[in-house]
Amino acid sequence: MADSIARIFTAAVSQDPSRPVLTWYDDAVGERTELSGATLANWVAKTANLLVDGAGLAPGDPVGVLLPPHWQTAAVLLGAWSAGLVVHESPDAGPVEVLFAAADRIAEAAGWSAGERYALSLAPMAAPLRETPAGFADYVVEVRGHGDHFTPLGGGPQDAELAKRAAARAAELGLAPGARVLVDAARYPDPLDWLLAPLAVGGSIVLCGRADPGRLADRAAVERVTVTLP
Numbered sequence: 718m719a720d721s722i723a724r725i726f727t728a729a730v731s732q733d734p735s736r737p738v739l740t741w742y743d744d745a746v747g748e749r750t751e752l753s754g755a756t757l758a759n760w761v762a763k764t765a766n767l768l769v770d771g772a773g774l775a776p777g778d779p780v781g782v783l784l785p786p787h788w789q790t791a792a793v794l795l796g797a798w799s800a801g802l803v804v805h806e807s808p809d810a811g812p813v814e815v816l817f818a819a820a821d822r823i824a825e826a827a828g829w830s831a832g833e834r835y836a837l838s839l840a841p842m843a844a845p846l847r848e849t850p851a852g853f854a855d856y857v858v859e860v861r862g863h864g865d866h867f868t869p870l871g872g873g874p875q876d877a878e879l880a881k882r883a884a885a886r887a888a889e890l891g892l893a894p895g896a897r898v899l900v901d902a903a904r905y906p907d908p909l910d911w912l913l914a915p916l917a918v919g920g921s922i923v924l925c926g927r928a929d930p931g932r933l934a935d936r937a938a939v940e941r942v943t944v945t946l947p
Contacts, residue, residue, distance in 0.1 A: 721876040722798035722913070723869035725883065726761065729916045730754025738921045740940060741788040745927040748841040750788055757792065759865050764796025766863035769870075772815050772833050776801030776870050781813035781829055783822045786902035786911045786924055787839050789856070793817050794908055801873035823850045835859065883913035892944055896920040899942040901928045910946065 719725045730738055734755035741750040752760075768774045780802050784790040797804050805813060808829040816831035820838050836853040838846045846855045872880075886909050892898060898915045902924055905911050915922045923940045925933065937945050 719917075720880055721869070721872035722795065722879055722883075723872075723876075725880060725913070725916050726758075726795055726799075727869075729919045729921075730758055732919070734758070736921065738916075739788050739791055740921070740923045742923070742925045742936070743841070743927055744925065744929040744932060746841060750841070752788055757788070757795075760789075760792035760860070761795040761799060762865055762867035763860045763863045764792050765799040765867040765869075767860050768797060768800050768802065768815060769867075771859070771863060774800060774802060774814055776873050777803060779803045779805055779810070779813045781805050781808070781810070781816040781818075781826075781831060783816070783818040783826055783829075784837065785819060785839070786900075786906055786908070786926060788924070789837055789839055789843070790908075791912055792860075793837075793856075794912065796867075798873060798876065798879070799867060799869045801870040801876075803874050817856060818853070820846060820850070823853070879909075879913065880917070882909055883917040886910065887914040887917045890914055890944070890946060892918045892920060894918050894920075895943075897923065897941060897943045899923040899933065899937050899940065899945040900925065901933070901946065902926045903928065905946055 735753050737751050738754040738757055739752045780797050782804055812830035814832045816834045818826035820836050834853045835856040836850050837856045843857050845858050849855050900911045
């Protein structure tokens with residue numbers, strides 16, 4: 718069993734980097750975004766480089782994430798774990814070096830002590846923010862200027878436990894190797910469910926935000942889903 722999130726992700730995409738690894742739907746706006754393993758790996762590398770080269774972070778440093786399930790959230794989380802960082806999802810965790818926040822959670826982010834701050838619009842086509850909040854930089858603008866390749870810095874303080882939990886959760890959910898998993902983001906907001914468990918079995922994800930229940934059965938057929946989380 719892989720002992721770091723970076724190794725889990727690498728193993729999931731390395732056999733066929735052209736294979737879709739994360740397909741995102743937002744039924745409220747009719748969005749569908751499909752990311753191959755190579756494309757997501759590129760976003761992950763850029764994010765890790767943003768954190769290490771741009772923000773000067775080192776393994777074990779804390780970052781905050783106030784983001785819903787989304788393909789950009791996957792890039793942020795996997796980038797942070799690739800850099801050996803500790804991810805917190807609540808201001809109760811204390812100060813962080815870098816904070817990532819969705820545009821609609823800026824007020825909540827104000828209560829979190831952080832060094833650098835990045836806002837994400839989470840708009841279709843990775844569109845930038847129309848207006849960047851004061852004190853924040855636009856993640857999608859900033860991240861694009863960073864390198865396309867990153868060598869993981871080894872497992873961070875969270876990695877061994879996260880990898881263990883991901884494998885256990887995959888077994889609980891009945892995910893076979895290579896499973897293609899449809900996830901209603903509102904029902905499974907924990908990254909352990911919508912991201913790490915499928916990756917732990919070398920699978921791929923069809924992540925549905927603001928899902929229309931009436932569309933999910935047809936979507937599962939079109940996307941050749943093998944498991945739909947109940």
